[in-house]
Amino acid sequence: MVISTFEQEVQELVRNQRAFFNSSATRPVEFRIQQLKKLKALLLEHEEEMHQAIFKDFGKSKFENQLTEFFPLIDEINIALKNLKTWVKHRRVSTNTINFPASSYLVPEPLGVTLVIGAWNFPYNLSLTPLIGSMAGGNTTILKPSELPAETSKIMARIINNNFDPNYIRVVEGAIPETTTLLAQRYDKIFFTGSPKVGKIVHKAAAEHLTNVTLELGGKNPAIFAKDCALKMSVKRMIWAKFVNSGQLCITTDYALVHQDIKDEFLKLAVEEIKKHHFSKEKANYVKIINNANLERLASLIDPEKVYYGGKVDRNMRVVYPTIMENVTLNDAVMQEEIFGPILPVITIETLDEAFEIVKSLEKPLAAYLFSDSTKIKDRFLREIPFGGGCINDCVMHNTNPNLPFGGVGQSGMGSYHGKASFECFSHFKSVLDKPTAIETNLKYYGYSESKMKVLKML
Ligand code: NAD
Numbered sequence: 001m002v003i004s005t006f007e008q009e010v011q012e013l014v015r016n017q018r019a020f021f022n023s024s025a026t027r028p029v030e031f032r033i034q035q036l037k038k039l040k041a042l043l044l045e046h047e048e049e050m051h052q053a054i055f056k057d058f059g060k061s062k063f064e065n066q067l068t069e070f071f072p073l074i075d076e077i078n079i080a081l082k083n084l085k086t087w088v089k090h091r092r093v094s095t096n097t098i099n100f101p102a103s104s105y106l107v108p109e110p111l112g113v114t115l116v117i118g119a120w121n122f123p124y125n126l127s128l129t130p131l132i133g134s135m136a137g138g139n140t141t142i143l144k145p146s147e148l149p150a151e152t153s154k155i156m157a158r159i160i161n162n163n164f165d166p167n168y169i170r171v172v173e174g175a176i177p178e179t180t181t182l183l184a185q186r187y188d189k190i191f192f193t194g195s196p197k198v199g200k201i202v203h204k205a206a207a208e209h210l211t212n213v214t215l216e217l218g219g220k221n222p223a224i225f226a227k228d229c230a231l232k233m234s235v236k237r238m239i240w241a242k243f244v245n246s247g248q249l250c251i252t253t254d255y256a257l258v259h260q261d262i263k264d265e266f267l268k269l270a271v272e273e274i275k276k277h278h279f280s281k282e283k284a285n286y287v288k289i290i291n292n293a294n295l296e297r298l299a300s301l302i303d304p305e306k307v308y309y310g311g312k313v314d315r316n317m318r319v320v321y322p323t324i325m326e327n328v329t330l331n332d333a334v335m336q337e338e339i340f341g342p343i344l345p346v347i348t349i350e351t352l353d354e355a356f357e358i359v360k361s362l363e364k365p366l367a368a369y370l371f372s373d374s375t376k377i378k379d380r381f382l383r384e385i386p387f388g389g390g391c392i393n394d395c396v397m398h399n400t401n402p403n404l405p406f407g408g409v410g411q412s413g414m415g416s417y418h419g420k421a422s423f424e425c426f427s428h429f430k431s432v433l434d435k436p437t438a439i440e441t442n443l444k445y446y447g448y449s450e451s452k453m454k455v456l457k458m459l
Helices: 005-022 029-045 047-058 062-087 123-137 150-161 176-183 196-208 231-247 263-277 292-301 352-361 375-384 420-425 450-458
Strands: 091-093 103-110 113-117 140-144 169-171 189-193 212-216 222-225 255-259 307-309 323-325 343-349 367-371 389-392 427-434
Touching (some): 005 113, 029 123, 029 150, 047 062, 062 123, 062 231, 113 123, 123 140, 123 189, 150 169, 176 196, 196 212, 222 231, 255 352, 263 307, 263 323, 263 343, 420 427
Parallel strands (some): 113 140, 189 212, 255 343, 323 343, 367 389
Antiparallel strands (some): 091 103, 103 427
């Protein structure tokens, strides 16, 4: 069997990272803090170049890049720096009577060599946020950013590879062949962000070595508009969240389920909101579609007969302008796959039962949104609809609260991260029963008797 140079390099990299991890160099909390501070300083030092790189890749403005990528990253590092000394402590739990006297606790420990694979739509955020979790957990990391935004992948590789020991953190750039080679190695953790289709490939590769995985995937996220909702505010919040990053956001509203009594007003307000934002390429406030393949995929989902607003595709600029489709049914092309772009299908519902049935007939979404002020409807939404995370009377913003672990369920993913959950995602918690040697009851020892059994039953 001929092994390529790249494969040899990857094998050596994993070997070296494992040796470095086994040296215990990454374990001390002081080391982790020092390295996180270094990462933060590097990000701040290269902020301007990072803005320029993402603008070259898909026209994302500095404001939007700061809002959706840069600030959350710095925030994530700050949270880890502030809390790491507490997170690494043993977590006490109560001890049951049969083990008395003893103490019981959980000991967080690093997992080892980790592989992080990022998606393209928030290329910095989706690569570096898991990296921060891995560093906080005390692991070594191989990071493979998405190859589609080539400039952002390049700059992350340059910043990290020029400044960190490769035995600790290394960015390996590449597309499918390189990722396939990376996935053939044995890791202690694989953290993947991307589509459910590739998630299955990653899960299979991880199964080969029984490697722990976190899969951050996607799906069709519903937004339900009950007839009692505060319509103007609800539409305003949903429209911003739908078209930010040109809808290339895993937790954006994929489709809206709108009660028939408010549908006309909903559509009118939605158009007003879109116009207010003045989305335009000229004003550099509207992000391009990542590549031509995705642009053509999106164009094919637009049924001109059902376009209520927009529908314009500019191939020269690689832009799909905000589009609303009405009278959509589950049979339409736009309802057959995750849209991941600036198209909003609106399905009119006669009753809430109908909305709930539609959502439950599809795979469990990464996010779900309800717009209503009724406690009864809110309770029902929380009780009946399975989803990774979501909001009531807002869209997307749950993602910005680091105290809410972020992740999917079923087809939309497994595991979660952000804030403390990131540390936990990249740690194992050893369960320990710690007994003093001075006292011992004789209950469990040979010499079984009825009287011992009576005491055991009582306990
Ligand atoms: P993708 O699955 O095509 O690619 C993700 C990563 O996998 C990339 O790094 C890519 O190089 C690699 N990859 C692609 N094909 C591969 C293959 N055959 N074998 C091995 N590796 C392969 O996803 P994408 O297009 O980058 O992102 C869009 C998808 O990601 C959407 O479904 C979206 O919902 C989801 N997403 C989820 C989250 C989340 O946090 N849950 C965030 C962003 C995007």
